[in-house]
Amino acid sequence: MxxxxxxxxxxxxxxxxxxxxxxxxxxxxxxxxxxxxxxxVSPENITSGSDEDEENSFSVEENKAFWEEQDQLLQATLCKSSGIETKIRQATKEALRDINSSAAEYCVCSKPVFGGCRSCLRNELCNRLIDFGYNCVICKSKWRSSTSTPAGEHTYLEVLDTSSKRGEIRVVIELNFRAEFEMARASENYNRLISWLPEVFVGKAERLRALIKILCCAAKKCMKEKKMHLGPWRKHKYMQAKWFGTFERSTPGSLPVRFANGPPKPKASMLTFDLLEAMPGLHCTAVEVV
Known part of the structure; x- marks a missing residue:
């Protein structure tokens, strides 16, 4: 028209x-x-970038802040040390130095490993700390599988200090600490965080709990950034079970001395089980022993 x-x-x-x-x-x-x-379009409605630009920028800044915070938390936790931790750490260093410089072979396995195996090294270190006057024991933790956590077991050393007024203090000694948290396809940020960890950890149980929480949180963030699945053996619950699950204590060459988190369940034996007491209605005929 x-x-x-x-x-x-x-x-x-x-x-x-x-x-x-x-x-x-x-x-x-x-x-x-x-x-x-x-x-x-009015000038006040003109924006310099899109929403996607702003979201990406926020994500980058958020990730950067996260890893910086984890670095600070980890270093602060590692730097703190009590008097008993410092003494046991120094004794551990001296013992390991003596073991490495000694010409004697400490590996007593049926098939000795050149340079010594980790199990025999753990036993030798435990014996030396006992000689230094410390109440050192070998701890072996073991846990069952669940819907979220696979079964497993772990062995480490522990020094028990009973001189404190606060009661018994657990000081954990882990000879392969850094390797427990290493991941093959980790990000640069995670690897930098792990680089702060000592190869041999000596510290109180409370400090170890704090480190596990920081490192497991970082591992979860790392896998999320890489859009990968976090294995159940990397999760917080599994890592906690290694050092804080049910475990037994023993000394080199001895039987376990006791279980943590309660005594072991008694096992019935024909040598100690009183049938007449447990089954009052049971009639037994005396038998002459020749």
């Missing part, structure tokens, strides 16, 4: 127009369906 109101002019962008976003190139033709009407 001749008298009809003139249509608002429209502009169609070519598919060759490209918008640059961090890490990608997006075509305008893929972003807009049909035509874009040219309308007047």
């Amino acid at each position: 001749a008298g009809a109101m003139a249509r608002i002019p429209v502009i169609r962008r070519s598919s060759d127009d490209i918008l640059e976003f961090p890490g990608s190139a997006v075509s305008l033709a893929d972003m807009v369906l049909g035509f874009i009407e040219q309308v007047e």
Whole structure:
């Protein structure tokens, strides 16, 4: 119609127009369906970037802040040390130095490993700490599988200090501490965090709990960033079970001395089980022993 109101002019962008976003190139033709009407836009409504730009920028800053915070927490936890921890740590260093420099072979396995195996090294270190006057024991933890945690077991050393007025203090000695948290496909941020860990850890149980919480949180974040599944053996509950689950204490060459978290369940034996007491209705005929 001749008298009809003139249509608002429209502009169609070519598919060759490209918008640059961090890490990608997006075509305008893929972003807009049909035509874009040219309308007047007030200056106050003009923004310098898209929502996606802002989200990506926020994500980068958030991740950076997270890893910086984990670094600070980890270093602060590692740097703290009580008097008993310092003494046991120094004794452990001296014992390991003597073992490494000694010409005597400490591996007494049926098939000795060149340079010594970790089990015999643990036994030898335990004996030397006992010689130094410390109440050192070998702890072996063991836990059953559950819906979220696979079964497993772990062995480490522990020094029990009873001189404190607060009661018994557990000081854990882990000879392979850093390796317990290493991951093959970890991110650069996670590997940098792990690099702060000592190869041999000597510290109170409370300090170890704090470190496990920090490291497991970092492992979860690392796998989320890489869009990978976090194995159940890397989760907080599994790592806690290694050092804080039900365990038995023993000394080198001896039987377990006691179980933590309660005594072991008594086992019935024909040598100690009183049948007449348990089964009062049972009639027994005396038998002459020749």
